[in-house]
Each structure stands twice: as C-alpha cells, then as structure tokens.
Amino acid sequence: MLSENNGNLRPLPYDQGVPPYDQQKRGGRRRKSYCPIICCCGCCCCLFIILFVIAVIFIYFFILYRPRMPLYDLQGLEVQAFDIKPNSTLVELLANAEAQNPNQAIWLDYSGANSATLSYKETTICNGSFQAFKQGQETTIIQIPLKANGAISPELQKSLMQDKNSSRIPLTMEAKMPIGVVLFERYPVKAIAIDVHVFMVVDNLSPHKKINIVSKNVYTTMRVWNYDLRDRVFDYLGLEKPSFSNIKLD
Numbered sequence: 001m002l003s004e005n006n007g008n009l010r011p012l013p014y015d016q017g018v019p020p021y022d023q024q025k026r027g028g029r030r031r032k033s034y035c036p037i038i039c040c041c042g043c044c045c046c047l048f049i050i051l052f053v054i055a056v057i058f059i060y061f062f063i064l065y066r067p068r069m070p071l072y073d074l075q076g077l078e079v080q081a082f083d084i085k086p087n088s089t090l091v092e093l094l095a096n097a098e099a100q101n102p103n104q105a106i107w108l109d110y111s112g113a114n115s116a117t118l119s120y121k122e123t124t125i126c127n128g129s130f131q132a133f134k135q136g137q138e139t140t141i142i143q144i145p146l147k148a149n150g151a152i153s154p155e156l157q158k159s160l161m162q163d164k165n166s167s168r169i170p171l172t173m174e175a176k177m178p179i180g181v182v183l184f185e186r187y188p189v190k191a192i193a194i195d196v197h198v199f200m201v202v203d204n205l206s207p208h209k210k211i212n213i214v215s216k217n218v219y220t221t222m223r224v225w226n227y228d229l230r231d232r233v234f235d236y237l238g239l240e241k242p243s244f245s246n247i248k249l250d
Helices: 020-065 154-165 229-237
Strands: 002-005 008-011 071-084 089-100 106-109 115-120 123-128 139-149 169-183 187-202 213-224
Touching: 071 154, 071 187, 071 213, 089 115, 089 123, 115 139, 154 169
Parallel strands: none
Antiparallel strands: 002 008, 071 089, 089 139, 106 169, 115 123, 115 169, 123 139, 169 187, 187 213
C-alpha cells in the first residue's frame, strides 16, 4: 500500500497496512507462546528453592546434633527352666541387654511393638518382648523374658545334648525394635527400625547356674521408613552382603 507525499510514493509502515484485528491476533499469539516457558521456569525455581531449603535443614540438623547410631550389647543370660523331653520342651530365660544412646539432644522412644527370639541352629527355641521405655543420653539395661513351651525335633535334641556335653552351645538372639526419634523430649520425628543380631557360644544352659558367654558377635542394622540402609549401601557399592550363616565364632 502506497501513500502520496508531495508527489512521491512511499510504502506505508507495516503496522499501518494491517487491519487492527490482525495486529491484535498476532500480538496475542506472541504473548501466549511465552506463557508455558514462564510457568515452567517458575516451577523449576520453586522446586529448586524447596530442595535447597530441605538440604540446608538436613545439614544444619546433622551439624548441630551430630546424630549417632545407638549401641547394643548382650550382658548375659539367666535360665529359670530348661527341660527338654521327647514330646515337649519347657524353656524360660531372661536376657539382660544393654542399650546406649550416645546422642545428647535426641531421645529414643521404645514404645513400639518389639520382639526377640533365641534360636539354636536356625530353630527358634523361645521368644518374648520387653517393656516400653524412653531413653535420653544414658545407658539402660533391658531385661527381656523369653519363654517357650513346645516340642523340637529329636535330631535337634540330640545335637543340643552333644553341644551341652562339650560346653559349647551356639545360640543366636535377634531383636526387632521400632524406635521413635524425639528431639528435646518433645518433638517426635518419624520412627526408625533397628534389628540387633547376637551370635554367641555359651558353656551351659543349666537352670539357676551362671552362664558364661565364650564368644560373641553383635550385628546391628537400621531401617528408616522400612528402608534398609545397609542393603542399599551394599547394592550401590556393588559389594556382597554379609550372610549371617557365614559368621564364625571362636
């Protein structure tokens, strides 16, 4: 489209040659094309800020409180009854375990449903549980009553009698404990689960007689939100997971 100016013809500006409707339409398309990009960038920035804040909180928590794994040990066994017969077995023991919380500002709540078992050659002899308690930065002695009233196979009875005569009885004690983590005794956090495995050799299982632990190995694993940290670490590093059956006692 041309305009006349002093007898000279020159083209009109581009916008003057386009109807107003077409100009609004093209401008609307240009503005709409930038909207998804702006929204995507905004979402990414918000996500990055949230992740950054969470990371800072975790780093601050670990630097300030320096959380450490609780320590566990088996102090001894007391036998009240250990009567093995061809058709029945009556076993009553008391396990004295030691639980140590090395954390200053972190309390441990042992109010969950715990369980403990005592096995001989991968066969459960007796089981039980302990009373709930809360633990600060201290060492607590946990008494775990273990009872059983049932029959075991004749082959296992024969093997147990042979080990008793040689004063070397291999036993395995396992404890599963859901533990609540409490900050400053008032702010509960998500619970963790700790499994303690004790592989030991004792010299006798006679009632009301002192039992000497000849050798002992304690193995502890921790799970957060039903997530086994030990297995994930071994899988990530490509290492072979330790098998309980391969553990040898002196």
